[in-house]
Amino acid sequence: MFGCDISDKKEISIKIRKKIILLSCFGILAAGVVSYSIYKIVQNDKKNYSINFSYQVNVEGAVNNPGVYEFNKPKKVREILFQTNVQTNADLDSMDLEKIIDYDYDIIVPYKVGTIKKIKWKDLNSVEQLTNLGIKNSVAQTIINHRRQNEVTTWEEILALKGIGPVTLAQLKDIIDLF
The missing domain is CATH 1.10.150.320 (Photosystem II 12 kDa extrinsic protein)
Structure with missing residues (x-):
């Protein structure tokens, strides 16, 4: 009709299909590279966050193991005191044991009145x-x-x-x- 026979049309159609497939593969490959790069950046940020996120709690008073404790995730006062081995004459009634600590903090565990030998x-x-x-x-x-x-x-x-x-x-x- 327009000076092209059927075999030319098939050949052009095959070339177009090959180019479409090639471009699709390139697009998929590029999307994969971009996705992988973003994944690595996010993972690296998570590592940096976990390395940099830490805080210290200084515990003194009616505990057997006073000192500075370091944590990398929030903890309740109760959880921190568990590690210090609270003494039997500690007065915990005045303390908020459910308070969540996620920053540098000092905890002084008081003694019950009249239980300290001078x-x-x-x-x-x-x-x-x-x-x-x-x-x-x-x-x-x-x-x-x-x-x-x-x-x-x-x-x-x-x-x-x-x-x-x-x-x-x-x-x-x-x-x-x-x-």
Whole structure:
């Protein structure tokens, strides 16, 4: 009709089909490469997130294993305290054990009133003696340094130490016997 016979039309049709198949394969291949690249980026971001997401919880007070604990996922106060081996004379009634912690945090577990045996000033010789009773590490170190330099002291001298105010002094009076 238009100067093409049937065999030419079949040949053109086959060439067009081959090009369509070739382009389809290329499109599928390109989509696969893009999908794989996106997958790898997402996986790498997840790894970076899990590596970078961590927080520390400092636990002191009425626990047998005080110290700094590191976590990479949120935990309830109850779960954190389970790892510290809470002492039998701990006062947990005033604590929110269901609170979820997912950032750097300090937990001081209080003692039940009247259950702490006071430490005599002359027997005070380690930071752990004080941190185990809920005194912050920095304050405990200050007290121990003062104790090493002074065989006897007064509450006024202790109050004058750096980092010790009225609240901390009240805590210290509950756990230290100066005489």
